[in-house]
Amino acid sequence: MHTRRNFIRISSLGLGATVLAGSMAKWVVGANSPKNISIGSNSLASLKPVPTYCEVCFWKCAGWAYVDEKGDILKIVGNKNDPHCNGRLCPRGTGGIGMYYDEDRLKTPLIREKKKDGTQYFREASWEEALDKVANKMKEVKEKYGSEAFGLFNHGNPGASLEHLLRSYGSESNAEPAFANCRGPRSAAYFTTFGTDIVSPENTDIRDTECLVLIGSHIGENMHNSQVQEMSEAIDKKAIIITVDPRFSTAAGHSSFWLPIKPSTDIALLMAWIHVLIYDELYNKPFVEKYTFGFDLLKNHVKSMTPEWAYGITDIEPEVIRKTARAMAGAAPAVVIHPGRHTVWYGDDSQRERAMAILTALLGAWGKRGSLYLPEAIKIPEFPQPKYPTPKWNWKDINEGKFPLASMGITTELLKASIPRLNYKHQVKAWLVGGTNLPLSMPDKKLFKEAAESVEFIAVMDTMPMEITGYADVILPEATYLERYDFLRAAPARVPNVAMRMPAAQPKYDTKPGWWIVKQIGERLGLHDYFNYNDYSEVIDWQLKKLGSSLEEMKKIGVKLFPRKDGPLYLADGEDFQFNTSTGKIELYSVDFANAGFDPFPVYTPHPEPPQNFYRLIYGRAPMHTFSRTSNNPNLWDLMKENSVWVNPKVADLWGLKKGQKVWLKNQDGAVTTFPVAVRVTERIRWDSVYMVHGFGHSDKKLTRAFGMGASDEEMITNIAVDPVMGGTGMRGNFITFLKENPASDKKEDKA
Ligand SMILES: Nc1nc2c(c(=O)[nH]1)N[C@H]1C(S)=C(S)[C@@H](COP(=O)(O)OP(=O)(O)OC[C@H]3O[C@@H](n4cnc5c(=O)[nH]c(N)nc54)[C@H](O)[C@@H]3O)O[C@H]1N2
Ligand SMILES: Nc1nc2c(c(=O)[nH]1)N[C@H]1C(S)=C(S)[C@@H](COP(=O)(O)OP(=O)(O)OC[C@H]3O[C@@H](n4cnc5c(=O)[nH]c(N)nc54)[C@H](O)[C@@H]3O)O[C@H]1N2
Ligand code: SF4
Ligand SMILES: [Mo]
Numbered sequence: 001m002h003t004r005r006n007f008i009r010i011s012s013l014g015l016g017a018t019v020l021a022g023s024m025a026k027w028v029v030g031a032n033s034p035k036n037i038s039i040g041s042n043s044l045a046s047l048k049p050v051p052t053y054c055e056v057c058f059w060k061c062a063g064w065a066y067v068d069e070k071g072d073i074l075k076i077v078g079n080k081n082d083p084h085c086n087g088r089l090c091p092r093g094t095g096g097i098g099m100y101y102d103e104d105r106l107k108t109p110l111i112r113e114k115k116k117d118g119t120q121y122f123r124e125a126s127w128e129e130a131l132d133k134v135a136n137k138m139k140e141v142k143e144k145y146g147s148e149a150f151g152l153f154n155h156g157n158p159g160a161s162l163e164h165l166l167r168s169y170g171s172e173s174n175a176e177p178a179f180a181n182c183r184g185p186r187s188a189a190y191f192t193t194f195g196t197d198i199v200s201p202e203n204t205d206i207r208d209t210e211c212l213v214l215i216g217s218h219i220g221e222n223m224h225n226s227q228v229q230e231m232s233e234a235i236d237k238k239a240i241i242i243t244v245d246p247r248f249s250t251a252a253g254h255s256s257f258w259l260p261i262k263p264s265t266d267i268a269l270l271m272a273w274i275h276v277l278i279y280d281e282l283y284n285k286p287f288v289e290k291y292t293f294g295f296d297l298l299k300n301h302v303k304s305m306t307p308e309w310a311y312g313i314t315d316i317e318p319e320v321i322r323k324t325a326r327a328m329a330g331a332a333p334a335v336v337i338h339p340g341r342h343t344v345w346y347g348d349d350s351q352r353e354r355a356m357a358i359l360t361a362l363l364g365a366w367g368k369r370g371s372l373y374l375p376e377a378i379k380i381p382e383f384p385q386p387k388y389p390t391p392k393w394n395w396k397d398i399n400e401g402k403f404p405l406a407s408m409g410i411t412t413e414l415l416k417a418s419i420p421r422l423n424y425k426h427q428v429k430a431w432l433v434g435g436t437n438l439p440l441s442m443p444d445k446k447l448f449k450e451a452a453e454s455v456e457f458i459a460v461m462d463t464m465p466m467e468i469t470g471y472a473d474v475i476l477p478e479a480t481y482l483e484r485y486d487f488l489r490a491a492p493a494r495v496p497n498v499a500m501r502m503p504a505a506q507p508k509y510d511t512k513p514g515w516w517i518v519k520q521i522g523e524r525l526g527l528h529d530y531f532n533y534n535d536y537s538e539v540i541d542w543q544l545k546k547l548g549s550s551l552e553e554m555k556k557i558g559v560k561l562f563p564r565k566d567g568p569l570y571l572a573d574g575e576d577f578q579f580n581t582s583t584g585k586i587e588l589y590s591v592d593f594a595n596a597g598f599d600p601f602p603v604y605t606p607h608p609e610p611p612q613n614f615y616r617l618i619y620g621r622a623p624m625h626t627f628s629r630t631s632n633n634p635n636l637w638d639l640m641k642e643n644s645v646w647v648n649p650k651v652a653d654l655w656g657l658k659k660g661q662k663v664w665l666k667n668q669d670g671a672v673t674t675f676p677v678a679v680r681v682t683e684r685i686r687w688d689s690v691y692m693v694h695g696f697g698h699s700d701k702k703l704t705r706a707f708g709m710g711a712s713d714e715e716m717i718t719n720i721a722v723d724p725v726m727g728g729t730g731m732r733g734n735f736i737t738f739l740k741e742n743p744a745s746d747k748k749e750d751k752a
Helices: 004-011 015-021 041-046 097-101 127-145 156-169 177-194 225-236 266-279 285-291 295-301 307-314 318-331 349-362 411-417 445-454 467-471 514-524 536-546 551-557 591-595 634-639 649-655
Strands: 048-053 062-067 073-078 110-114 120-124 150-154 211-215 240-244 257-259 335-337 430-434 457-462 474-477 497-499 559-561 615-620 644-647 662-667 677-681 689-693 735-739
Touching (some): 048 551, 073 097, 097 634, 110 127, 127 150, 127 430, 127 474, 127 514, 150 156, 150 411, 156 430, 156 457, 177 349, 177 411, 211 318, 225 240, 240 318, 257 318, 266 295, 266 307, 266 349, 285 349, 307 318, 318 335, 411 445, 457 467, 536 551, 644 649, 649 677
Parallel strands (some): 150 430, 211 240, 211 335, 430 457, 457 474, 615 689, 644 677
Antiparallel strands (some): 048 062, 110 120, 110 474, 497 559, 615 735, 644 689, 662 735
16 A cells, blocks of 8 residues: 555645645635626625525535626625534635526526437427426326326425425425435444434534544535634644545545545444453443443344454555554544445445444444534424325335335435336326436436326426436426525524525526426415415515524525524533433444344445456545536636546556546446546545536537536446345446547437
């Protein structure tokens, strides 16, 4: 392995590192936005501030959109009273303005047509026609198959609007990549261990921690705002940071310990840490005695899982494992074992997350300052409406008893239920899609395509001509977040709070807010009582008044903080506390896992290794982009136009690859990337792996900037390691090799 010294020099040059190193002022990167360049910060006073919260990612930072007298949005800045951002937006949030100005936006409703010769195309349509078409299809599906057969793929606010429509109509057949392709394993593990989920924003008390442990969490590149700010604070306060990552991430560059683990072996490391804490008696005895269940069984379970045992599996030396375990114990309980977020890696992910939860409990690092705090949210009063009808079957029934600990719909199961050939008992016949670009976020492209081609009808609500719109029968162009009212934001936090989003400008082109679109469809379905308002501001005002505020007040403040009601942020020492688990304790031994037929304690199992001449594909984030949704955003495109494939110098030598050389990637199943990608030769990646930033390689030509820029990691993910606990789509068991020549001229565009 390479020495750390080699790497520091490199990392201090990286943008991510610069951002993390301090100077948060750099975050207000407006300078890179053409629209922002023209105004100095002192002229903000002449502009009108309109409250909003960001939709560029799901941290939902609250801010102010500054508008001039012509009605143009000139700048977005963070709201100082917002705990999600503390007055500072990340580069993407500032660049969110580009979503509004992007001239490639969807501009009008579109309907798929077929020419006599069979070729298909989209024609512009009126809203009346497009909405009629969706409503009529919903009626038809309900009559023919029952409302349950209408499925929904959703993410973020647009997804939530569609979910309200779907539930009013009588279906709960929905799923989102943000569960089964993202946070699902974490939910299953923390819920069964602690009886509560980890929330979003994560309830990690990083700002007051003495030791932050990042296991495949690349905070700093993963640019979730206040989390990055708090990590920066922790660095300033000299907290110990332990980063476990096969790649020298930005976070690794700021860490006291970087453990360049052999990919897919994290469970072994975690179990060895647990072994050391128990057998060296470093764990928090009073905490474990008072609050946990199954300690003696755990002690026995990890008896042979020594650091020496883990060394052979992980490549991490026993002394390093002991030293880092001692560092955690020394800082306990002010330790954050970060639960991660994108946790679908190798198919045993709920078990890896369980190991992290167990480690957390042994350190007593729960409910204490500097560990995981106890979050609280404002409950938004429900606007009067009838109860949603109870569907005859829902997302859970689709799974037919598989994945017993899934708490939300599973994307791959919804796809499979859409394919008649697979004979699912409950079949899905039509889809609504909102705020999710499935062709780039679903692994196993073949499965997605077959499902999309099998269903009778797809309606997509989006702001951009993303790949998913190519599969639609009807495209509903939504106004961007800067042009609409939306739900009140009320995420759990240290301090309960509410944030408001309202239009800073009129919707451009012939676009409409999501709330309006679903209301029009709902009215056509005779569901008026679920949409009993003319404008969404009425709903917000009603809710705010119930909370002792109002639309008028929120227009002035954007974010309102409320006193906590559920008790303090931290547990008092020795306080009695009933956990919401079957034993009422923190379950080191998981009764739920055991009852569902899974190992009650995590067990390390080896995963497939790259075949000869292949390298494991790992992927992640870049600070200036969010998934595939920002690659065409003019402001953010300016900051980063394409991704690259990170290749270790040894591998580059072996293959004769030069910096910047374009290569196509081919995976173990023979899948080849549509577009080539530039090689980045760097010591920051292990020799057995390559790394790519997700979200590039767009194949829809209507994305004039993003089309063909970089390659899509999704195309290389044909093998899914399914998590039997909750149906997660483990995506890191794919291996690539390099092709120097354009492999196929017969490759077709990803368009229906
Ligand atoms: N290969 C691969 N797959 C992945 C990941 C990965 O790293 N690699 N990451 C996984 C993770 S962690 C997650 S959370 C999921 C996320 O995957 P998705 O749920 O697909 O999320 P996004 O990419 O954010 O969704 C983008 C879509 O929302 C649209 N959109 C943006 N704003 C609006 C709006 O205001 N209104 C409407 N109607 N539409 C809007 C965009 O134009 C775009 O079509 O992907 C998962 N899949
Ligand atoms: N800028 C930006 N920030 C984002 C997002 C975005 O799109 N853009 N998306 C947000 C969302 S929804 C999510 S879910 C998060 C995802 O962000 P995180 O949850 O932090 O990270 P992942 O994408 O899971 O993991 C990426 C890291 O895992 C490392 N890794 C790969 N294989 C292994 C392994 O076997 N073991 C270990 N220990 N490490 C490994 C990679 O090298 C990489 O550094 O980011 C969030 N923040
Ligand atoms: S972290 Fe950045 S992109 Fe995400 S909501 Fe906040 S400002 Fe927007
Ligand atoms: Mo995610």
